[in-house]
Amino acid sequence: MSTHPQRRSKRNDYREKAAAAAAASQQSADSSAGDIKLPRKKFYRQRAHANPFSDHQLDYPLSPAHMDWASRYPAYADPNPENVNLGGFRQMLKDVEVVDIGCGFGGLLVALAPLLPETLMVGMEIRVQVLDYVNTRINALRAQQLRLRSATPNNQGTPAPPSSTAAPTPVPTSAPTESNNDEDDDDETALPTTTLPGGYQNISAIRSNTMKFLPNFFGKHQLSKIFICFPDPHFKARKHKQRIVSESLNAEYAYVLRPGGLLYTITDVEEYHHWVLRHFREGDVPEGQEGEGEEEGVVGDVRDLFERVSEEELAKDDCVRVMSMETEESKKVTRNKGNKYVAVFRRKADPEWVV
Amino acid sequence: MDVDPQLQLPFHCVRFVEQRQGGVSQDLLIASAGRKLYSYAADSGRRLAIWPQDANHAEETVKENEAQQDAKDQEPPGKKRKTDTSNSAGGQKPKSLPDWTHIPILTISPTGKYVVALTAEDKCIRVFQIAEDGSLEQLSDRGMPKRPCALAVTGDESTILCADKFGDVYSLPLIPSEKPYVAPKEPRQAKTVQPAASNLTVHSKRNLASLEQQMMLYKQGKWGNSEEKSSLGFEHQLLLGHVSLLTDLAYVSFPDSKRSYILTADRDEHVRVSRGPPQAHVIENYCLGHTSFITRLCIPAWAPQYLVTGGGDNYLLVWNWSEGRVLQKVPLVADNSEIVVRDIWATALQTSPSETSKVILVAIDGSPSLLCFSQEVDGTLKEQGSISVSGNVIDVTPIEKSGTIVIAVDDVHNAGSIQEWRTAPTSQPVLLESFRVKPDAQGLAWEPVTEPLVATINSEGTSQAPTDAESKQRSSFSEALYGLKNLRKMRMGEDD
Numbered sequence: 001m002s003t004h005p006q007r008r009s010k011r012n013d014y015r016e017k018a019a020a021a022a023a024a025s026q027q028s029a030d031s032s033a034g035d036i037k038l039p040r041k042k043f044y045r046q047r048a049h050a051n052p053f054s055d056h057q058l059d060y061p062l063s064p065a066h067m068d069w070a071s072r073y074p075a076y077a078d079p080n081p082e083n084v085n086l087g088g089f090r091q092m093l094k095d096v097e098v099v100d101i102g103c104g105f106g107g108l109l110v111a112l113a114p115l116l117p118e119t120l121m122v123g124m125e126i127r128v129q130v131l132d133y134v135n136t137r138i139n140a141l142r143a144q145q146l147r148l149r150s151a152t153p154n155n156q157g158t159p160a161p162p163s164s165t166a167a168p169t170p171v172p173t174s175a176p177t178e179s180n181n182d183e184d185d186d187d188e189t190a191l192p193t194t195t196l197p198g199g200y201q202n203i204s205a206i207r208s209n210t211m212k213f214l215p216n217f218f219g220k221h222q223l224s225k226i227f228i229c230f231p232d233p234h235f236k237a238r239k240h241k242q243r244i245v246s247e248s249l250n251a252e253y254a255y256v257l258r259p260g261g262l263l264y265t266i267t268d269v270e271e272y273h274h275w276v277l278r279h280f281r282e283g284d285v286p287e288g289q290e291g292e293g294e295e296e297g298v299v300g301d302v303r304d305l306f307e308r309v310s311e312e313e314l315a316k317d318d319c320v321r322v323m324s325m326e327t328e329e330s331k332k333v334t335r336n337k338g339n340k341y342v343a344v345f346r347r348k349a350d351p352e353w354v355v
Numbered sequence: 356m357d358v359d360p361q362l363q364l365p366f367h368c369v370r371f372v373e374q375r376q377g378g379v380s381q382d383l384l385i386a387s388a389g390r391k392l393y394s395y396a397a398d399s400g401r402r403l404a405i406w407p408q409d410a411n412h413a414e415e416t417v418k419e420n421e422a423q424q425d426a427k428d429q430e431p432p433g434k435k436r437k438t439d440t441s442n443s444a445g446g447q448k449p450k451s452l453p454d455w456t457h458i459p460i461l462t463i464s465p466t467g468k469y470v471v472a473l474t475a476e477d478k479c480i481r482v483f484q485i486a487e488d489g490s491l492e493q494l495s496d497r498g499m500p501k502r503p504c505a506l507a508v509t510g511d512e513s514t515i516l517c518a519d520k521f522g523d524v525y526s527l528p529l530i531p532s533e534k535p536y537v538a539p540k541e542p543r544q545a546k547t548v549q550p551a552a553s554n555l556t557v558h559s560k561r562n563l564a565s566l567e568q569q570m571m572l573y574k575q576g577k578w579g580n581s582e583e584k585s586s587l588g589f590e591h592q593l594l595l596g597h598v599s600l601l602t603d604l605a606y607v608s609f610p611d612s613k614r615s616y617i618l619t620a621d622r623d624e625h626v627r628v629s630r631g632p633p634q635a636h637v638i639e640n641y642c643l644g645h646t647s648f649i650t651r652l653c654i655p656a657w658a659p660q661y662l663v664t665g666g667g668d669n670y671l672l673v674w675n676w677s678e679g680r681v682l683q684k685v686p687l688v689a690d691n692s693e694i695v696v697r698d699i700w701a702t703a704l705q706t707s708p709s710e711t712s713k714v715i716l717v718a719i720d721g722s723p724s725l726l727c728f729s730q731e732v733d734g735t736l737k738e739q740g741s742i743s744v745s746g747n748v749i750d751v752t753p754i755e756k757s758g759t760i761v762i763a764v765d766d767v768h769n770a771g772s773i774q775e776w777r778t779a780p781t782s783q784p785v786l787l788e789s790f791r792v793k794p795d796a797q798g799l800a801w802e803p804v805t806e807p808l809v810a811t812i813n814s815e816g817t818s819q820a821p822t823d824a825e826s827k828q829r830s831s832f833s834e835a836l837y838g839l840k841n842l843r844k845m846r847m848g849e850d851d
Binding site: 052053063211213235241246247248249252254255268269270271272301304305350354 | 553556558612641644844845
């Protein structure tokens with residue numbers, strides 16, 4: 001899609017340098033190593049759509065037990081290198097349990113990281129360049145945190161999971177401050193200036209086509225939260241099969257989500273919101289019409305596996321606030337004075353076998 | 356028609372059918388070759404029926420169209436069916452353009468009363484009743500929206516499960532009810548279709564322009580008239596779906612626990628274990644271990660807790676599928692060469708009144724040898740050598756009570772090739788070969804047997820392969836017989 005060969009090579013150069021710098025600065029917490037900078041989005045732009053049905057050149061593990069998580073969350077790798085999984089990779093001290101499907105530029109992950117400092121979270125994104133941005137950004141944030149920590153005398157720069165760090169989390173929204181400069185299109189130019197719980201060691205992003213490969217990454221009932229934020233609306237009816245919410249995919253979300261786990265959705269497209277409600281169970285289906293009239297008439301519906309979370313409960317959930325305010329897309333919607341429609345569903349226990 | 360020795364269309368599918376009903380039961384061999392179905396007496400090889408009968412073909416199509424017309428008339432007005440137009444268009448075409456050229460899937464219902472067949476190009480699932488005299492009566496034909504890749508009939512014979520190219524599994528009643536089908540109501544949302552986008556959700560110049568177009572159409576009442584979904588004109592339910600091409604489907608039920616399961620395999624290396632209907636939306640498990648597409652799920656009847664899978668990898672995997680655990684990886688080739696597993700069969704062949712040999716047979720696409728394994732009590736496979744036949748193995752059907760297997764052989768292509776055609780026909784066309792199992796001290800041995808069934812069918816032939824046809828027709832014929840290789844992913848350059 002893009003542009004000038006010249007501009008393209010400039011972008012490539014920038015991206016390579018930024019990635020190398022972020023990786024290097026993470027190695028040495030030494031502040032003499034030069035300034036840590038957040039990457040700039042304009043060098044990572046990519047067409048907003050990817051065809052989920054095509055065979056992309058994707059790396060995905062044979063099974064969840066073959067996944068290399070340790071290199072993405074080095075602070076949570078099993079200290080004993082002899083403990084390896086089926087793929088021969090270091091075991092983890094804990095499993096990833098929060099997933100942001102279609103994480104885009106990673107705003108949600110970055111905002112959630114200090115909020116759930118003990119929870120490993122991963123973003124999944126199909127667009128290569130956008131993914132590059134997220135990981136460069138996370139590396140820069142990690143490096144900055146390490147540096148801040150090493151500067152603080154009582155915390156000798158140990159990157160270990162900060163199990164007992166700072167009690168109540170300072171509201172992270174203020175942390176990565178934002179330049180309101182529209183020209184740079186909501187790039188976060190400033191790094192946080194204080195140490196934050198978790199030090200961003202608990203977030204990472206991977207390239208994947210979740211519509212196809214979600215079960216390759218996560219086992220049954222592994223996840224406690226799934227976020228689907230501002231999904232590609234696929235306005236055309238003939239493209240509805242490509243939507244990230246569908247009866248068939250919801251069965252997969254139910255598989256990886258533990259009973260009691262939550263699935264968060266937000267969209268600025270009202271029609272999509274109703275689509276989501278229809279596909280996950282909904283109170284607004286009149287009595288007696290339940291389970292009927294849906295698309296192809298699914299028997300014993302996948303919607304049996306979810307219940308909608310009440311407004312009162314959502315009001316108390318920090319994740320909902322972050323999701324509505326902190327993602328790049330939500331900021332864009334705010335700027336454009338669009339609407340935001342939130343729906344959160346709780347995974348119910350599997351129903352009794354019908355025999 | 357068989358004056359000259361000519362290349363004969365090989366059987367794409369062969370199924371031995373044991374007919375249990377009635378005192379004077381007669382076992383049958385049902386087979387498909389080209390666009391036809393054949394029914395033979397299993398003891399003599401005498402041909403009992405061919406479907407469709409050529410002479411009646413034109414008439415039949417007309418009748419079908421009429422039937423469809425009737426069905427349409429009974430529908431509430433104002434509902435267009437997309438499938439309709441394509442079907443009737445196919446019927447109106449001159450006879451020289453057949454509506455299908457081959458029948459790639461043939462499934463026999465558990466009691467042996469019904470044949471479920473798929474005709475390829477029209478994507479039609481056709482159910483036949485097998486009459487006592489072996490003739491086939493078509494009870495229904497249902498055109499599916501996407502190409503079906505696998506069919507199964509549930510144990511109670513009530514339901515057909517159909518896995519398709521789009522990743523969806525549908526259930527259809529085996530015998531559609533007498534009542535005319537009324538499509539379920541459209542979701543409320545669809546009634547008030549208006550452009551889903553608004554100036555709050557799209558911002559770029561081009562998107563705004565096309566939104567303006569849409570709004571204009573909407574105001575003129577022209578928006579949303581296009582069919583959102585072609586609803587099928589028969590009862591069906593969507594049970595589950597993958598975002599990948601499905602390659603096989605297996606239905607297992609356990610009489611003790613009364614639980615049933617649907618196993619589905621896809622091109623992206625997944626085997627999914629779901630509960631059986633009506634809870635197919637509950638995924639119990641995945642079996643992940645293949646690195647290439649899967650072509651076949653094989654669950655032995657004698658030990659349904661085990662699963663044998665194969666596909667584009669040069670090995671088989673044996674699973675405890677309810678736990679998603681690999682029990683054994685079985686190499687199929689000595690070197691690292693690329694192969695495609697065409698099919699896997701599990702059969703308990705009777706070797707004496709009290710003993711059976713539990714055998715797993717594996718065909719490699721475009722190979723004239725059939726690999727044999729025995730299955731141990733712990734599920735693992737033990738290699739038993741292979742059976743060599745005169746052409747590529749296309750299909751196999753066991754005749755368990757006589758301890759034999761019948762192999763459908765490709766007499767058109769050179770043995771070992773899926774492209775090269777034989778330049779001259781073999782002196783006597785070989786469509787079927789048959790072997791009897793002989794357990795000995797070392798394991799299993801096989802002896803060729805020439806039964807009347809095989810001899811008669813081979814001498815009679817099917818119909819002539821398109822030898823003199825232009826090569827395009829030839830290659831499309833080869834493609835229909837050996838299409839599995841196309842499932843392999845093309846590793847193109849870096850994408851972004």
